[in-house]
Amino acid sequence: MSTRTAALDAVIFGVDIQSGDVRGDSPSYALVVFDGEEIERDVVSYRKLRRRIDEEEPALLATDNMYELAEDKDALIHFLGSLPAGTRLVQVTGAEQPEPLSRVASRHGVPYGKDPMQEAEAAARLAAANVGHEVTAFTDTTEVKVARGRSTGGGGGWSEDRYTRRIHGSVKRRTREVESELDDAGLEYERDVTEKYGGFSNAIFTVEARPEEIPVSAGRSGDVRVEIERKRRDGIEFRPLAKRREHVIVGIDPGTTTAVAVLGLEGEVLDVLSTRTADTAAVIEWIVERGRPLLVAADVTPMPGTVEKIRRSFDAAGWTPDRDLPVDVKKHRTREVGYDNDHERDAIAAALGAYDAHVDQFERVAAKVPPRQELGTVLSRVIADEESVEAVLEDLQDDDADDEEEHEHVERELTAEERRIKQLDGQVERLQDHVETLEETIEAKDDRIDDLEDELSNARREERREARERREVTRLERENDRLERELESERETVEELEGKLDRLKALWKLDHSNFADVAEKKAGLVPVKVIEQFTTDDIEAAHERFGLAEDDVILLRDASGAGRSTAERLADVNPKVVLRNGQLSGMADRVLFEREIPVAPADLVTVQEVDELAVARESEIEDAIADWEERAAERERQQSAEMVDRLISEHRADRSEPS
Template sequence: MSNVLTFGVDLMPMSMPSSKLQPRYALVVLDGDKVVSRFENVSRMKLIRLLWKFKPSMIAIDNVYEFASSNSKLIRFFRYLPEGVKIIQVTRVLGGFKPLPLLARDYGLYDGGGKLNPIMAAELSARLAILGVGSEVSYLKGETRILVCRGRRIGEGGMSEDRYERKIRTSVYNVAMNIKSTLDSKGFEYDVFFNKRGFGIDRCLFIVYASKDSLGSLIKNIDLGDVQIRVFEESSQKILFKPIGESKSNITSGREHLIIGLDPGIITGLAIIDLDGKLLYVNSKRNWSRNDIISEIMKFGDPILIATDVHPPSSFVVKMASILGAKIAEFGRSLSISEKREIISRYVEDCNLNLDLNVHEKDALSAALKAFYGFKTLFSKAEAHALELGFEGSHKALRALLIKGYNIKQAIEMLMELKSPKESVEIEVENSSVKSSLDNKVIEDLKRRLSLEEEKVKNISLQRDELMLEVSKLKAEIERLNSILNAMSNELNYKLKKDREIASLELRLNELQSHYLNIKSECETLRSKVENWHNFFLSVIKGEIIVLKYVKNLTVDDVNNSIRTYNICRGDVVFISDFSIFEVEALKKLLDVGCSCIIGFSPPKHVSEAFEDLEIPFIDASSIQLKFFEGYPYVNANVLKDSLIKARNELMEKSSIKRREKFKQLFDEYRKMRLKELEKLDSPL
């Protein structure tokens, strides 16, 4: 059969998808604009058989929940359909709902007269879908997560710890690559997240967008000793609506149009702004799946533009844009760190915001803002032109069309067309069968019945005239009573006005008293803060306490920010808040500016080793009674002095031991070399 067929479907009267009996449908099959077939009282199973027989490109309906009464049952129905058939709900236009008769009238397919029967509704749905009206209905596929990780804890053993750790990481990498090859060979769609370490990986997570059953025996839970594989399923019942065209009914919507910023990876950053540049959401999560991100986005509206800071966009971003029906912002290059920092600083200053973002959230937000700023000049120009033409519609709808690629003239014309009246065009509906002739007896009977009906009409007309006269009398009485009511109402309003003025003054007095108490409370709070600051500052001047210079993470960005903010210089003691993110270059930067000591809570082993290698004294914060005042860390001066001397002595001792061991190693190597040379000299020629 042709692959350009379109099915139009509508639920028959007295039929419900939630009923125990199979629902019945009216079905119209179109080949282009031509009606091929019409069916009535089609059961759901017969509808599915017809779909497999004709294999149309689209099946259109005014409400997709006429197929099934819940999301889970609707998804089950979708799975019975042939591959490639699109389900279109024509009444869903960019997140909003518009009744089928109004849509058909807008497109000149229906004159608005009379009630639509199921066959007419089915045909109108099909014709609207062909015109690009409505939204494609799909669902988020269930996820199967495959976790590959180490099976044994790395510790003491016959093999050196470093070699054993490399062996396990290499094993995890090899197993993960085998799983990847299996998924690729079978054509599964998936995302993969992993922590790379040296020549191997610590762990790897595959998020496969298919059910666990579909994987069959390909991948199972298994423990391989050094490596273990865990497979678990997360189901989804989310229904998605994606606009299928840029028709005039898809221009405006009750839902917000969104610009999305994405920074995919092990930790994925997500930022959502509207078309005014207002920040609606920003967050980051580890192993954030495509389905969960889509669910989060759909809470806020409909995305029309997706941006990322990396060029070219990753396959993850391309897939997301395809699923959501959004364009990808093209910058032509990757955004530099300085450019992203400048974009966010400008935005925070313009909007007077106080944002505490990690690097992934910054990357996502800067990409979204870069895309938004790229359209600002076009937005201003278009809105000024629209104002000159007297257009008073939604400026966000105008911006949405510009983002979608329309020029200013086209966008304004489309929006103004929505305001203008629509012409109605009648649609002809074929009668199934009409008799060509009637016998004389039937004609006489019809004439007699017509005469009786005409007599009834005359009687009804007389009754109507009498009732109209009575209505005129009642209208006159109503006008008289209204005049009396207005006079009484004016008098009552005068009295009420005085009462309102008194009540308003009393309310104002209560507000002023409440405001006074609030100001008084704020003054007491500020007075207490000033006293605390005075005592704190006095302790600093006396040298009783030492205020530490604050650095959030041991990253180059955070260290540079703290150097600029707190003027970290030679002899300063620095407090590190979080060691979970560590860059050696950041530690070297602190060493270059002359940092005398670092204080923090329980750094990881590799960070402690870096302190020793670079010979930077470290003091555990729990041993010196570290305190905070208004977010600033400080410690008793004498305690810090003693702890610093102790830390330096311990560091010198460790360094001395390392140097002696190094010297001994060199001496032993030299001794062995000399012994070999002497043995060669003593051996006979």
């Protein structure tokens, strides 16, 4: 489908000022809504017009004067920026030097009247036919910005870190979604992202497309916002809705294979088509895309029905030769033109024949047409309608005279109040620009703050990590000290146990070895357990070393100094005999005697020491015990005699006392 046909499928608004002025108060507009078939007419205020544009989003907003919608250039740029993404403003009367609407409507066969509603309808119909220029202040490049939808500021700590990481992660995910959508749509773009802790803080896509062509919607969702904005131009630009279609000469060779040749008004071949499948409608559409036929020609007489049908569809003049063109003539005329088959050759020959027949007329008319007037328009009326050049030019000049002043695109003189309003609007615009600059500065500073907060957050995390490491090192050092103390204690215990084990081994040896260095062998020997001094501490130490037990033979290296408690502690062991070096204290001697513990001088027994152990002959031990028993018996007799003597003395003393 061609661009022209597609325009008829869209809703088009045609507008013209009904009353008032856009520079004043409450202008009203004649509004025509045209969809290619039906027409709706209404008179609306400026506010209602804007509301309907926003709600219905027409494809084209057509007018004969763009300054009927905005008071000046700045206001026009603002108006263009506020239109829906799919709506384009079209000035149907031209670009920088517009023509009167009546002339444009007449040239394109569109009904025209001076009533505002009729002018609005004419504008809508012209725009539907792709007549006019799009008015734009923006490029076809659009910026899509994906950014944070919430601030990341907070009180710090792990919660803020997780919150920031979540937001940046959401921006990163949405960025990837937008990128995927742009890729799926086959759009060219450049991406610029700002990476932050946990993801992206923002991403900007520069897309080579209009906003309506981008499959992404602006808005805020959760932690993310998406903004879509077209890039502005330096000024206002006009773009023709369709490529200008010049007047052309068309030659057609119908048949099973249809061939069409298109020539310019100077006889140059512009394009050639040969097809076996296209029907008449497709051929007509192909011609429409290449120009407006001034002449439609055939190479035979009379004109074939198919060619005649195509000619009538364009309301163009026809041409046929006086008789069918011979093949040699066609070959000679097309000798300098390239073609693929005989059908294309015949179509080119027909078009060139029409050009040759009218070339003198073209030159005469061109000499009379002013430079600003379109030659093709005059030629079409002279050739097709058989009007004189002078009549056509006079008619076109009359149209210009009627409408020139009415449609002049010159801003009128402003009143003092309007000038003041414009001045204030300028101040507002400058302040808005300043606000935008400040907002950009704030945004840049916010980004810098975010960067610094991220750095601070990272530094805090690093500091917390180092503090945890220091605490862990301190804990491990304390644990190490404790373990070292335990190890030292265990070592001491091991040493103590090893000493005890050595002593036990020695005792075992005493019972099981043959004592080769002792005069007599094992028979008749008993172990002797040595206590260095007769003190409680040494008794306990010996007990720890050897394990003092009943019937042990104990040697006191120094028997002096013991008191009652020490003697009783030794008596509790109930040894077989105590061998002493030195004299016992009276108290110790009395305690041991009373407890019937044998005590003998060490000199009575030969004690031999092996390492830390000692042994003695059992016979000598028995002799020492026997000696103690004799001394003990004598001591008991003495004590008994002394007791008898004491009793006698006491009795005598009692009797000698006077009664």
